[in-house]
Amino acid sequence: MQAEQDSLEKVVCETEVEIKNADGLHMRPAMQFVDVANQYDCDVTVSNDENSVDGKSIMQMSMLAATCGTKLKIKVEGSDAEKVIGVLRELVEEKMFGEPAP
Amino acid sequence: MKFADFVCFKAAIPELQARDRNGAIAELVSSLDKAGKLGKGNCKEVIRAVTKRENEASTGMGRGIAVPHVKHKAVKDVVAVIGQSSAGIDFSSLDKQPVYSVILLISPVDNADNHLQAMESIFKHLQHEKFRKFLRQCRSISQIEDLLREADESVFV
Numbered sequence: 414m415q416a417e418q419d420s421l422e423k424v425v426c427e428t429e430v431e432i433k434n435a436d437g438l439h440m441r442p443a444m445q446f447v448d449v450a451n452q453y454d455c456d457v458t459v460s461n462d463e464n465s466v467d468g469k470s471i472m473q474m475s476m477l478a479a480t481c482g483t484k485l486k487i488k489v490e491g492s493d494a495e496k497v498i499g500v501l502r503e504l505v506e507e508k509m510f511g512e513p514a515p
Numbered sequence: 516m517k518f519a520d521f522v523c524f525k526a527a528i529p530e531l532q533a534r535d536r537n538g539a540i541a542e543l544v545s546s547l548d549k550a551g552k553l554g555k556g557n558c559k560e561v562i563r564a565v566t567k568r569e570n571e572a573s574t575g576m577g578r579g580i581a582v583p584h585v586k587h588k589a590v591k592d593v594v595a596v597i598g599q600s601s602a603g604i605d606f607s608s609l610d611k612q613p614v615y616s617v618i619l620l621i622s623p624v625d626n627a628d629n630h631l632q633a634m635e636s637i638f639k640h641l642q643h644e645k646f647r648k649f650l651r652q653c654r655s656i657s658q659i660e661d662l663l664r665e666a667d668e669s670v671f672v
Contacts, residue, residue, distance in 0.1 A: 430563065435627060436630075437627055437629070437631065439627070439631060439634065440574060440582070440584070440634070441572060456550070469575050470578055470642075472577075472638050472641060472642040473639075473642055475576075475634050475635070475638040476634075476635055476638040476639050476642065478631040478632055478635030480627065480631055480633060481627070496545070510557065
């Protein structure tokens, strides 16, 4: 019963992140993002000014063409949304995908 | 950015002879070189660089598509070439399926944004099943060119 209630509970978290590594969201960072997102059951949506894409799809994420300095909106829906959005924000802004800043 | 801005149509290979990943990369880079896109004497080095990048992480993105790429001083602007394989090539893709369309991209070393814009144009279309299917059905250079020019006019999106 408890589990059922939990699964019905839909938490939605949103945050804005800035791409800080010099080369931007090219394929390797995009793959890292998608890999992390896919470790969770939540829905992950990433948006720039023009498009909203599935944060679990490498093809769609590659479409964002987010250059260094670009701000992206991340929206996570699901029971552990709060945790997932923290992990993704850390990957983009703090770990900078393990890449150098400009 | 449009396909016509960076895809070298005349270098397209409607049916790759190669049956493996490294062979396909070599064939496509050589084709770009023959089309005069890589400057003098860079061909072998570019082949090595693309292969090295591919060894680090596969660009086989699933759904029959691979996008091998590298930044190299041989080019001043992004240039891409398309190759097709009806037999399919093993690219160690994410979905472990063979690759039927290879889009190989060489980007300048000092322009990360240019590279990202080219990738954006490529995936804007490749994420559509219809486009992937049409691309796979192309059997000549002119069919590939027509398809990409139509895509530039947003017929599919």
